[in-house]
Amino acid sequence: xxxxxxxxxxxxxxxxxxxxxxxxxxxxxxxxxxxxxxxxxxxxxxxxxxxxxxxxxxxxxxxxxxxxxxxxxxxxxxxxxxxxxxxxxxxxxxxxxxxxxxxxxxxxxxxxxxxxxxxxxxxxxxxxxxxxxxxxxxxxxxxxxxxxxxxxxxxxxxxxxxxxxxxxxxxxxxxxxxxxxxxxxxxxxxxxx
Numbered sequence: 001x002x003x004x005x006x007x008x009x010x011x012x013x014x015x016x017x018x019x020x021x022x023x024x025x026x027x028x029x030x031x032x033x034x035x036x037x038x039x040x041x042x043x044x045x046x047x048x049x050x051x052x053x054x055x056x057x058x059x060x061x062x063x064x065x066x067x068x069x070x071x072x073x074x075x076x077x078x079x080x081x082x083x084x085x086x087x088x089x090x091x092x093x094x095x096x097x098x099x100x101x102x103x104x105x106x107x108x109x110x111x112x113x114x115x116x117x118x119x120x121x122x123x124x125x126x127x128x129x130x131x132x133x134x135x136x137x138x139x140x141x142x143x144x145x146x147x148x149x150x151x152x153x154x155x156x157x158x159x160x161x162x163x164x165x166x167x168x169x170x171x172x173x174x175x176x177x178x179x180x181x182x183x184x185x186x187x188x189x190x191x192x193x
Contacts, residue, residue: 144179
């Protein structure tokens with residue numbers, strides 16, 4: 001085996017630069033990826049594991065990323081796919097709640113019942129800690145929670161969420177509606193405690 005040709009050397013150098021650039025850009029998004037992971041799973045440790053697995057897979061598959069496309073969406077698709085796999089492994093049966101059971105003001109109604117008088121929005125928010133919101137979110141079934149996190153927390157459009165989760169836009173809208181209903185009921189229960 002002789003010396004590499006100038007063409008081979010140039011190709012190897014370009015590939016090394018591309019990989020470093022990819023890794024730097026991906027790592028710049030780690031806070032955003034962690035925020036989404038934190039909302040998808042029940043606790044910080046699981047979120048950290050999920051993010052670590054996401055980056056391990058992304059770095060192994062970096063050549064499959066098309067430069068110039070949305071790296072954040074690509075990373076979050078890996079994250080959500082890993083989370084789906086994780087949920088399947090846990091083989092949890094989804095907790096289903098009737099979507100017609102709660103009205104749009106269910107949370108306020110429950111708190112008013114508990115307090116015996118009308119409440120304003122600030123008092124409702126005071127009753128909910130960040131942990132209680134995360135707990136309520138973790139009670140939302142996996143498939144619905146993924147859509148809720150991407151659209152409501154990650155500020156993705158329905159089309160982007162559909163692309164990340166590889167589901168139709170109509171399914172995104174349906175799951176989002178049901179997820180919001182379930183979350184609303186869970187938050188009401190937390191606030192009344």
